[in-house]
Amino acid sequence: MGPCKITPKSPRGVCGADADLIVARNLLRSAASGVAQHGAHAREILLTLKFVADGKLNLPLLGETRIRETAKAFHIETRGQSTKRLAGKLADVLLADLSRALPEDYETIKALAPAERQAVWQQLDILPISAYNEVFDAYHRTGVGTDGDWRSIMKQFLRCGLAFCFTGVVASNIATDCLFGTGHRATSKVNVGALKKGYVNIAVHGHLPTLVSEIVRLGHTPEFIELAKAKGARGIQFYGICCSCLAAMYRYEGVIPLSNAVGAELVLGTGALDLWVADVQDVFPAIMDVARCTRTTVVTTSDSARLPGAEHYAYDHHHSNIAETTDIARKIVNRAIESFAARRDVPVFIPPYEVTAEVGFSAEYVKERFHGFAPLAAALKSGQIQGIVNLVGCNNPRVIYEKAIVDVTDELLQNNILVFTNGCASFPLLKLGYCNLDARPKAGLPLRKFLGEDLPPVWHMGECIDNARASTIFGGIAQEAGLPLKDMPFAFASPEWSNEKGLDASLAFRLFGISSYHCVEPPAQGSDHVMNFLKHDTKDTLGSTMTVIVDPKELARKIVTDIQAKRKQLNW
Numbered sequence: 342m343g344p345c346k347i348t349p350k351s352p353r354g355v356c357g358a359d360a361d362l363i364v365a366r367n368l369l370r371s372a373a374s375g376v377a378q379h380g381a382h383a384r385e386i387l388l389t390l391k392f393v394a395d396g397k398l399n400l401p402l403l404g405e406t407r408i409r410e411t412a413k414a415f416h417i418e419t420r421g422q423s424t425k426r427l428a429g430k431l432a433d434v435l436l437a438d439l440s441r442a443l444p445e446d447y448e449t450i451k452a453l454a455p456a457e458r459q460a461v462w463q464q465l466d467i468l469p470i471s472a473y474n475e476v477f478d479a480y481h482r483t484g485v486g487t488d489g490d491w492r493s494i495m496k497q498f499l500r501c502g503l504a505f506c507f508t509g510v511v512a513s514n515i516a517t518d519c520l521f522g523t524g525h526r527a528t529s530k531v532n533v534g535a536l537k538k539g540y541v542n543i544a545v546h547g548h549l550p551t552l553v554s555e556i557v558r559l560g561h562t563p564e565f566i567e568l569a570k571a572k573g574a575r576g577i578q579f580y581g582i583c584c585s586c587l588a589a590m591y592r593y594e595g596v597i598p599l600s601n602a603v604g605a606e607l608v609l610g611t612g613a614l615d616l617w618v619a620d621v622q623d624v625f626p627a628i629m630d631v632a633r634c635t636r637t638t639v640v641t642t643s644d645s646a647r648l649p650g651a652e653h654y655a656y657d658h659h660h661s662n663i664a665e666t667t668d669i670a671r672k673i674v675n676r677a678i679e680s681f682a683a684r685r686d687v688p689v690f691i692p693p694y695e696v697t698a699e700v701g702f703s704a705e706y707v708k709e710r711f712h713g714f715a716p717l718a719a720a721l722k723s724g725q726i727q728g729i730v731n732l733v734g735c736n737n738p739r740v741i742y743e744k745a746i747v748d749v750t751d752e753l754l755q756n757n758i759l760v761f762t763n764g765c766a767s768f769p770l771l772k773l774g775y776c777n778l779d780a781r782p783k784a785g786l787p788l789r790k791f792l793g794e795d796l797p798p799v800w801h802m803g804e805c806i807d808n809a810r811a812s813t814i815f816g817g818i819a820q821e822a823g824l825p826l827k828d829m830p831f832a833f834a835s836p837e838w839s840n841e842k843g844l845d846a847s848l849a850f851r852l853f854g855i856s857s858y859h860c861v862e863p864p865a866q867g868s869d870h871v872m873n874f875l876k877h878d879t880k881d882t883l884g885s886t887m888t889v890i891v892d893p894k895e896l897a898r899k900i901v902t903d904i905q906a907k908r909k910q911l912n913w
Contacts, residue, residue: 342354342355342356343355345358345363347359347360347363347867356486357489358489360867360868361491361868361870361871362489362490362491362494363867363868364491364864364865364867364868364871365491365494365495365498365868365871366482366483366494367864368494368495368498368844368863368864368865368871369479369482369483369494369495369497369498369501370479370480370483371841371844371864372479372498372501372502372505372841372844372845372848373475373476373479373480373501374841375501375505375509375840375841375842375843375844375845375846376472376475376476376479376501376504376505376508376509376845377476378509378622378841378842379505379508379509379510379513379805379806379842379845380439380472380473380476380504380505380508380509381621381645382509382513382548382549382621382622382806383435383439383472383508383509383512383513383516384436384439385549385551385621386513386516386517386520386549386550386551387432387435387436387439387512387513387516388436388660388663389516389520389551390428390429390431390432390435390516390519390520391429391432391433391436392660392663393425393428393520394425394426394428394429394432395429396425397663397664398663398664398666399664399666399667400520400551400554400555400666402424402425402428402519402520403520403521403522404518404519404520404521404522404523405424407515407518407519407522407523408424408427408428408431408519409424409427411431411515411519412427412430412431414452414453415431415434415448415452416452417430417431417434428519431515431519432516434448434449435448435449435508435512435515435516437471438471438472438507438508438512439471439472439473439508439512440471440472440473441470441471441473441474442470442471442473442474443470444470445470447468447469447470447471447503447504447507449507449508449511449512450462450468450469450503450507453507453511454507455816455819455825455826455853457825457826458825458826458852458853458854461854461882461883461884462503462852465496465499465882466496467496467499467500467503468500468503469500469501469503469504469507471504471508472504472505472508472509475497475500475501475504476501476504478497478500479497479498479501482494482497491868491870491871495871495874498848499848499852501845501848502845502848502849502851502852503849503852505842505845505846505848505849506845506849506852509806509842509845510805510806510808510809510846510849511809513806513809514806514807514809514810515809517550517588517806520550520551520554521550521554521588521592522592523703523705523706524592524701524703524803525701525706526699526700526701526702526706527590527699527700527701528697528698528699528700529590529596529597529598529697529698529700530597530695530696530697530698531597531598531599531695531696531697531698531768531771531772532599532694532695532696532771532772533599533600533607533608533611533691533692533694534691534692534693534694534695534696535580535597535599535695536580536597536599536611536613536614536691537575537578537613538613538689538691539574539575540569540574540575540576540577540578541569541572541574541576541577541578541615541616541677541678541680541681542578542580542613542614542615542616542681543556543560543577543578543579543580543614543615543616543617543618543674543677544579544580544581544582544599544608544614544616544617544618545557545579545580545581545582545585545586545589545596545618545620546581546582546583546585546602546605546617546618546619546620546623546624547582547583547584547585547618547619547620547621547622547623547624547642547643547646548583548584548585548620548621548622548623548804548805549585549620549621549642549643550585550588550589551666552618552620552642552656552666552669552670552673553585553588553589553618553620554589554592554593555666555667555669555670556579556618556670556673556674557579557589557593557596558593558670559667559670559671559674560577560579560674560677561577561593561595565577565674565675565678568675568678569678569681572678572679572681572682573681573682573685574678574681577674577677577678578595578597579593579595579596579597580596580597580598580599580608580614581596581597581598581599582599582600582601582602582604582605582608583600583601583602583605583622583623583624583765584622584623584764584765584804584805584806585618585620585804586598586599587763587764587767587803587804587807588803588804588807590700598768598771600768601623601735601736601764601765601766601768602623602624602625602735602736602765603735603736603738603742603765604742604768605624605625605628606625606627606628606630606631609628609631609632609635609637610631610634610635611635611689611690611691611692612635612637612687612688612689612690613689613691614635614637615637615638615677615680615681615684616637616638616639616640616673616676616677616680617632617637617638617639617640618640618642618673619639619640619641619642619646619648619651620641620642620643620646621643621645621646622646622842623735623765624646624648626648626649628648629648629649629650629651632650633650635684635687636680636683636684636687637680637684638652638676638677638679638680639651639652640652640653640654640673640676641653641654641655642654642655642656642669642673643655643656644656644657644658652676654669654672654673654676655669656669694772696771696772696773696774696777697777698771698774698776698777698797698801699776699777699778699796699797699801700771700776700801700803701801701803702761702800702801702802702810703802703803703807703810704810704813704814704817707800707814708817713817713821714814714817714818714820714821715821717814717817717818717821718818718821718822720791721818721822721829721830721913722822722911722913724757724787724908724913725757725787725788725790725791726757726758726759726787726788726791727756727757727758727787727788727830727901727904727905727908728758728759728830728831728832728900728901728904728907728908729758729759729760729761729814729815729818729830729831729832730753730758730759730760730761730831730832730833730834730900731761731762731808731811731812731815731831731832731833731834731850731855732746732749732750732753732760732761732762732766732770732799732834732835732836733762733763733764733766733767733805733808733811733833733834733835733846734764734765734766734834734835734836734837734838734839734843734846734847735764735765735766735837735838735839735840735842735843736765736766736837736839737837737838737839737861739839739861740836740837740860740861740891740893743768743769743837744893745836745837745860745893745896746766746769746770746836746837746893747769747770747773747775748836748893748894748897749834749836749858749860749893749894749896749897749900750770750775750799751783751897752894752897752898752900752901753897753900753901754783754784754785754788754798754799755783755784755785756785756901757784757785757786757787757788758788758900758901758904759788759791759798759800760775760798760799760800761799761800761802761810761811761814762776762799762800762801762802763801763802763803763804763805763807763808763810763811764804764805764807764808765805766835766836766837767801770799770801771801775797775798775799776797776799776800776801777797778794778795778796778797780797780798780799781796781797781798783798784798805842805846808846808849808850812850812853815829815831815853815855824911825854825884826853826854826855827853827854827855827883827884827885828854828884828907828910828911829855829907830904830907830908830911830913831855832855832856832857832858832900832903832904833846833847833850833851833855833856833857833858834857834858834859834896834900835847835857835858835859836858836859836860836861836893836896837860837861838859838861839861844863847859847887850885851879851883851885851886851887852883852885853885854883854884854885855885856885856886856887856888856903857885857886857887857888858887858888858889858890858896858899858900859887859888859889859896860889860890860891860892860893860896861889861891862889863875863887863889875887876888876889888900888903
């Protein structure tokens with residue numbers, strides 16, 4: 342019946358909704374959208390795990406250790422069980438958390454969340470039923486004449502945060518590792534200077550790894566390399582935009598990360614790419630305008646994500662052609678070779694900027710490298726490491742592109758705060774050498790001593806769902822220190838956050854008691870009550886707050902101050 346203009350003279354809309362309710366409803370719908378986005382990612386990768394376990398899809402299960410360890414955490418009997426059978430049982434449990442309708446335990450929370458946090462969430466009555474249920478309920482509550490209490494709306498907002506965390510992030514991370522392995526620490530070339538002339542150049546862009554893994558595998562086979570050479574190419578080279586490459590670069594050799602989603606058009610503008618594989622999320626329609634200029638073939642691979650003018654090689658809506666994964670991948674690699682042959686006259690300009698980066702800092706690698714998390718806890722207690730910040734998130738044109746991320750990182754490192762990173766925010770840190778061993782002088786002397794000769798000051802953990810890696814390390818260190826997460830000198834920073842997924846990611850960390858820090862305001866300025874709920878009011882209930890300061894240097898100084906205050910409370 343609106344839109345209704347809320348003013349001091351007319352403080353309610355036609356239906357009686359005030360600014361608090363309108364803002365809370367909009368915020369909840371944004372949170373529900375974020376759950377749906379990462380939840381759809383989770384659904385696709387969980388279905389892949391289920392299809393492999395059931396023999397409908399012929400892919401190897403590379404993460405056998407991960408499958409067995411996770412099965413034990415969920416109290417699934419592992420003795421005498423084949424890896425495939427365990428993978429199927431695990432997929433069933435995780436899919437139930439995604440789509441359960443009957444109010445029962447959220448098994449991923451029950452198995453993996455710290456007991457202290459579960460008690461907090463139980464007391465607040467924010468434990469979700471399933472991801473589908475919370476998104477369904479969010480849109481029901483915010484529909485016509487249903488929930489008229491902004492406080493009730495915000496309780497559902499918190500439930501969405503938990504569903505986002507444990508299905509959209511944790512379940513996605515588990516299934517990806519089960520299928521494709523946890524990967525390993527590796528040294529990777531990064532930035533647009535790593536583009537190669539004379540090769541069939543294929544970029545993968547988006548979030549879903551199933552088809553990408555098969556495309557990369559086939560592109561590395563002698564059959565396709567010879568086909569490429571027959572067309573005059575020197576070989577086939579893979580690159581990545583956004584999360585597809587960040588998931589692939591430490592699992593497969595030679596997948597070179599180039600840019601986050603906002604910089605995609607700049608990469609296309611080099612003219613060096615023959616084929617662009619676009620799956621889901623963070624693939625903006627504007628890339629098609631640039632692709633037409635450079636005659637780059639764009640292929641879409643999901644029924645959920647079409648682009649006008651792109652060719653479509655995809656699974657159908659019901660996944661009835663999932664067994665054709667290899668055939669679809671073959672068509673795509675063949676199409677790339679054809680595109681290379683047809684583009685020989687397209688001008689190519691590759692800027693001379695290339696750097697190497699250390700990547701693949703999984704929780705498993707960190708635990709192996711330090712023989713457990715105790716040395717990290719000891720370094721925190723002694724002050725060698727003053728604190729740890731997980732710096733992530735997408736980019737936002739409301740601030741100078743990537744600058745806030747770099748400014749915050751500089752200040753943190755100088756103050757001996759170790760930085761974890763993943764997702765789109767990691768790209769400037771990759772490109773500018775922060776993940777390189779040569780970046781150690783950017784850190785203060787105590788942190789530099791802790792890093793030694795073989796660790797960079799910024800640890801790259803992968804794609805956006807690999808926030809689960811950071812939270813696992815945080816949890817392991819807190820357990821060694823004998824402290825709840827909310828008391829530890831940890832922080833979450835998303836300086837340039839820009840979308841619904843980012844809203845949920847920061848909320849997920851605050852639900853664990855870890856405060857979040859940003860340079861862009863959340864979309865809640867119309868209501869002081871809702872803004873205060875986001876920023877301050879959860880201090881007593883969750884043990885965390887949200888801070889927004891538009892100046893990144895000042896924001897970083899606030900992070901440092903808050904971490905030092907936590908250290909003082911601990912007498913560290």
